[in-house]
Amino acid sequence: MRTAIFSLVAAGLMVVGCTQTAESGDAGADVAATDTTERNKRLAREFYENLWFSNNTSVYADYVADEYVVHDLGERKNVTEQAIEQKNIADFFHGMGTMTGEMDYQIAEGDMVANRWWLSLSDISEQGQAMGMQPFERVAIINVFRFNEEGKIVEIWNHRHDVELPRPPERHDA
Numbered sequence: 001m002r003t004a005i006f007s008l009v010a011a012g013l014m015v016v017g018c019t020q021t022a023e024s025g026d027a028g029a030d031v032a033a034t035d036t037t038e039r040n041k042r043l044a045r046e047f048y049e050n051l052w053f054s055n056n057t058s059v060y061a062d063y064v065a066d067e068y069v070v071h072d073l074g075e076r077k078n079v080t081e082q083a084i085e086q087k088n089i090a091d092f093f094h095g096m097g098t099m100t101g102e103m104d105y106q107i108a109e110g111d112m113v114a115n116r117w118w119l120s121l122s123d124i125s126e127q128g129q130a131m132g133m134q135p136f137e138r139v140a141i142i143n144v145f146r147f148n149e150e151g152k153i154v155e156i157w158n159h160r161h162d163v164e165l166p167r168p169p170e171r172h173d174a
Helices: 002-052 057-062 084-094 126-130
Strands: 064-071 077-082 098-109 112-122 136-147 153-160
Touching: 002 057, 002 084, 002 098, 002 112, 002 136, 002 153, 057 084, 077 084
Parallel strands: 064 153
Antiparallel strands: 064 077, 098 112, 112 136, 136 153
């Protein structure tokens, strides 16, 4: 009888031990996934801080893969672009005046990071004035990034609240 009880207790301990080992393995995978997700959030924040909030656009290749796919409003849907385009776009907007922004919040899961941020434009340049650009403050923008394993942006979804952006005056001389 003692042998039977001992055998049952030993078997029970082995099951508990195996379960804890399996859970520990899952916990390790969860930690790695969390680390990658946090890395991607940090890289997304740095992308905005450098390219959009401070006009440090020369570092674009630190954040964007050589080629990426963009899903935008308007004509740029499912378009593959070279990384340099992110620099060109940011440079264009910085040329309009003093562009600043701030991160509002981020939501991340796996290789995806959703970013909600504020964009402001002041001190309109001559180029911006010639294009009819007007100052604006704190326009909400949402972008979703997909990152590859190396931590580079490989896909971008752009969602701007363009309703709040000022429009150039309509021309009636045509």
